[in-house]
Amino acid sequence: xxxxxxxxxxxxxxxxxxxxxxxxxxxxxxxxxxxxxxxxxxxxxxxxxxxxxxxxxxxxxxxxxxxxxxxxxxxxxxxxxxxxxxxxxxxxxxxxxxxxxxxxxxxxxxxxxxxxxxxxxxxxxxxxxxxxxxxxxxxxxxxxxxxxxxxxxxxxxxxxxxxxxxxxxxxxxxxxxxxxxxxxxxxxxxxxxxxxxxxxxxxxxxxxxxxxxxxxxxxxxxxxxxxxx
Amino acid sequence: xxxxxxxxxxxxxxxxxxxxxxxxxxxxxxxxxxxxxxxxxxxxxxxxxxxxxxxxxxxxxxxxxxxxxxxxxxxxxxxxxxxxxxxxxxxxxxxxxxxxxxxxxxxxxxxxxxxxxxxxxxxxxxxxxxxxxxxxxxxxxxxxxxxxxxxxxxxxxxxxxxxxxxxxxxxxxxxxxxxxxxxxxxxxxxxxxxxxxxxxxxxxxxxxxxxxxxxxxxxxxxxxxxxxxxxxxxxxxxxxxxxxxxxxxxxxxxxxxxxxxxxxxxxxxxxxxxxxxxxxxxxxxxxxxxxxxxxxxxxxxxxxxxxxxxxxxxxxxxxxxxxxxxxxxxxxxxxxxxxxxxxxxxxxxxxxxxxxxxxxxxxxxxxxxxxxxxxxxxxxxxxxxxx
Numbered sequence: 001x002x003x004x005x006x007x008x009x010x011x012x013x014x015x016x017x018x019x020x021x022x023x024x025x026x027x028x029x030x031x032x033x034x035x036x037x038x039x040x041x042x043x044x045x046x047x048x049x050x051x052x053x054x055x056x057x058x059x060x061x062x063x064x065x066x067x068x069x070x071x072x073x074x075x076x077x078x079x080x081x082x083x084x085x086x087x088x089x090x091x092x093x094x095x096x097x098x099x100x101x102x103x104x105x106x107x108x109x110x111x112x113x114x115x116x117x118x119x120x121x122x123x124x125x126x127x128x129x130x131x132x133x134x135x136x137x138x139x140x141x142x143x144x145x146x147x148x149x150x151x152x153x154x155x156x157x158x159x160x161x162x163x164x165x166x167x168x169x170x171x172x173x174x175x176x177x178x179x180x181x182x183x184x185x186x187x188x189x190x191x192x193x194x195x196x197x198x199x200x201x202x203x204x205x206x207x208x209x210x211x212x213x214x215x216x217x218x219x220x221x222x223x224x225x226x227x228x229x
Numbered sequence: 230x231x232x233x234x235x236x237x238x239x240x241x242x243x244x245x246x247x248x249x250x251x252x253x254x255x256x257x258x259x260x261x262x263x264x265x266x267x268x269x270x271x272x273x274x275x276x277x278x279x280x281x282x283x284x285x286x287x288x289x290x291x292x293x294x295x296x297x298x299x300x301x302x303x304x305x306x307x308x309x310x311x312x313x314x315x316x317x318x319x320x321x322x323x324x325x326x327x328x329x330x331x332x333x334x335x336x337x338x339x340x341x342x343x344x345x346x347x348x349x350x351x352x353x354x355x356x357x358x359x360x361x362x363x364x365x366x367x368x369x370x371x372x373x374x375x376x377x378x379x380x381x382x383x384x385x386x387x388x389x390x391x392x393x394x395x396x397x398x399x400x401x402x403x404x405x406x407x408x409x410x411x412x413x414x415x416x417x418x419x420x421x422x423x424x425x426x427x428x429x430x431x432x433x434x435x436x437x438x439x440x441x442x443x444x445x446x447x448x449x450x451x452x453x454x455x456x457x458x459x460x461x462x463x464x465x466x467x468x469x470x471x472x473x474x475x476x477x478x479x480x481x482x483x484x485x486x487x488x489x490x491x492x493x494x495x496x497x498x499x500x501x502x503x504x505x506x507x508x509x510x511x512x513x514x515x516x517x518x519x520x521x522x523x524x525x526x527x528x529x530x531x532x533x534x535x536x537x538x539x540x541x542x543x544x545x546x547x548x549x550x551x552x553x554x555x556x557x558x559x560x561x562x563x564x565x566x567x568x569x570x571x572x573x574x575x576x577x578x579x580x581x582x583x584x585x586x587x588x589x590x591x592x593x594x595x596x597x598x599x600x601x602x603x604x605x606x607x608x609x610x611x612x613x614x615x616x
Contacts (some may be wrong), residue, residue, distance in 0.1 A: 048614075057522055057609055058610050073572075077527065080526060081525065081526050084522065085524025090523070096515060096516075098239075098519070098520075100236075100516075109523060112231075112232045112235075113520065113523050113524050114524065116231045116232050117231050179609065202393070
């Protein structure tokens, strides 16, 4: 129990006021520090809702999310923003890079959100991460002048910038071809092993899921399968 | 702050067409403000200058008609001391009505005598002499060019005048003047102070003391200072403003209408910026959403848009100043009277331009407030859910 870096306790999510749609049914789930987890499930099963709630982007209707041992239930919007900035890294199906900025500037963005100006050290770190994801050659390209795979790698590099404890990825390779998908997962594994970052990844791809330490399947807002290898 | 500013700058740079359009919108607003403001101010300045620039703006005279100021030099000193910074061009004038007789006809004139040197300040009399010269010696006079025509008088002619008390005198015409006001050119005869004092029998006394002030619109306040300083109930102090109420109300009407135009221009600029930035919030919602997901606080996200408004305002103000000055200059240069002089003189009031630019910047920033509030309410979930 103590080892959970993130934990959801009795989390329910209901959408709509007159016609209620229950997306999550009192879910209890914890992810261990440094673990590599896959969440699978059909579309509409509630897996993205779960990930957004874990990521504090969405609030649960009932229950609570505990990150780093601290409940987020009563945190203000500002405090949650700081928590996301310091502890969480997001990778979405769409890269959401800022097209007005270069790859390097995009990677630096989470640091600048926290500190305003990017000092030399942070720039060095951003370059190292870009190196890690194999983008050192295009670091000065605008986000719009990169291939889909490069954009997604930049988004991953950005997620790593503030040394987050947890990376939350929602179908990060959904828009990519299978070769690029493979290389992205190898990259995730490498980061997981080298930096000890916890990964929670939503994927459709069973092949990908099978490489994870743990597979959680969500069905109709409930955990239907939980395999720990 | 720095990040919000940088993002604002990038947003503006990335949509250049939109930025140029909105900057042009602000610039045209500012330039119209500067142009109209300068035009009206220039017009008023030249109007006031033409009306009272070569006339006394404050006059001190005895309360009773026919009385004289007996010690003008002492009074001049007192008057000057009332407001030494504002009061200039003091001159003592001895004047009185007389009948001018020529063999053919006679006409009523006003004989005005003053020290030519002192009168130069107000009347620029040396420049107004169109023929001949000033009458320096006793019994020498200059007459208006229209009067000379009416009475067929030439330089070197002698004219005869009779005072209301019946005293007669003969005077030598040494020149003609043109004060550019027909009624004065027909009715004034100017001479040196000594001649007037002798003929009008005022002794050492003068009829009135005239002066100008540096700020013509402060003439009423300065007149009050003078009145207080003199503290003499036998003297009456008048100023041009109380004698030109119609002109002043015309001027203030003009000011009010130019202000109205400027206010409406400002409102249209504000609406333009607000609507373009509101569209830009929609365009940039993805970026804002992800920045918030990354931990950017709401006020900072709003600041991005406030900075955009501020930057647009500054850019627009600069371009607008250049345009406005160019427009005013062109108007002054190319819209001319038949004689080639400007219809309205080119006039630049940097304080007014500064205020216009400042208002544009503040208004642009405030216009960004509505989009900024929208941004602060933007939920990153909406963006991420809908892609």
